[in-house]
Amino acid sequence: MILSRMAKPHGALTRFATIRGSRRSGPGNLITGLLAVLSLAAIVHILVVLTIPQNATHSAYSNAARFGPDRAFNLLPDVVPGAEPLPGLDPAMKHALCRYQLDDGPVLFTASIPVPFWSMGLFNTRGDTIYSVNNRTAGSETLSMLVLTTEQLSILRENPPENLDDLIVIETENTEGFALLRAFVPHPSEAGQIGRALHAASCGLLR
Amino acid sequence: MTAPLKQFGEADWYETDLPPILRPQRPRPLRALAILVLVLFSGALIGISSAYFIIERERPLMAVKIGPWETYPDAGTADADPYSVAIYTRGAKIPLASGEGVELIARTDSAGNKLLPMCRYRIHGQTPTARLWTLTATNSSGRLVETLPGRSDLTSRQLLREPDGSFEITASTTPQPGNWLPLAAAPFTTEGLLFNLRLYDAPVSTGSALKGVTMPAIDLVDCL
Secondary structure, three states, rough: HHHHHHHHHHHHHHHHHHHHHHHHOOOHHHHHHHHHHHHHHHHHHHHHHHHHHHHHHOHHHHHHHHHHOOOOOOOOOOOOOOOOOOOOOOOOOOEEEEEEHHHHHEEEEEEEEEOEEEEEEEOOOOOOOEEEEEEEOOOEEEEEEEEEEEEEEHHHHHHHHHHHOOOOEEEEOOOOEEEEHHHHOOOOHHHHHHHHHHHHHHHOOOO | OOOHHHHOOOOOOOOOOOOHOOOOOOOOOHHHHHHHHHHHHHHHHHHHHHHHOOOOOOOOOOOEEEEOOOOOOOOOOOOHHHHHHHHHHHHHOOOOOOOEEEEEEOOOOOOOEEEEOEEEEEEEEOOOOEEEEEOOOOOOOOOOOEEEOOOOOEEHHHOOOOOOOOEEEEEOOOOOOEEEEEEEEHHOOOOOOEEEEEEEEHHHHHHOOOOOOOEEEEEEEEEO
């Protein structure tokens, strides 16, 4: 009698414990846990992808400072294996890069490059294209382009320079950016001359 | 034996009428903490590693495929998806803007097999209309590699063509007759191969006319 009374609650207690145990780690709990992991993973994934642009230490804009002073076209070294100045450049081209800040005033780009093909792209700090032009769409042999903010444009309209009609005027809200000028080198013997033409391209203030 | 005990209510004193969800639970702080840490850790791990693998693959998502050639018309513009933005800013890549040209990348041959630097490929056919184009061979991360003649590109201006305007290029480590696109001089230590076709001032870059244009085919000839 005593033995059975002692045994009985004990057996029931283990049963109770197994019920509670199954509640804690049953298939339902496993699914809840997996859902928690997956939703957390999705949030982390989205956060990582969205914050990479802010945390990238070597953006094209910051890399551009290596090549020389701002507001001047700096000739990039030739695109050769193992020493590419920037990733993804065409080895058949010569490149010049100019970094600018519109807070110092509008930027006037002028270039005259004697090659069958040249092009220029304007990019913001994120590396997005703002504007691009090549020697056919520029409309003339020489490039003359003015980049300014909306406020600077309204100030400029009050007292327009004489050659405003000849300029390509680009209005942008990106106050910082860079321009990459690409010039095709038809033959290596012309590289020096093209390099000088790129170096002579200006990325200065409007006078 | 049990019947009288049950009558007295002494054997089921521990059995409650409450449904399991409402029963008081013994707090198990260590176990709860362990589960929480596990969930947080594995969630963060999966999230970060999946983002890393997608970004590290360096292939923007919205690709337009023409045969073996791929291009990303939105990458490097304000309309780019967040993955392309992350890939381009992280790699400090400067895209070829739409007013400059269009860049097409081939990672596979026309049969769909991955390009290998130790193989010989025949690239033949025609390209979309462009004022100028260049074909460059790089490794799988888009970097130039050392080749025997020192160049790793061909341009449309130095190309030998058939009377109908089509061309045939042989991409190989060793010199080839005709149009030779040199591949890596040390193909067995080079990681991967891809062909970059850059069409400059091409009408296809300034519109959505990319679908349905003729692109050169890439055929495997043989391997070392």
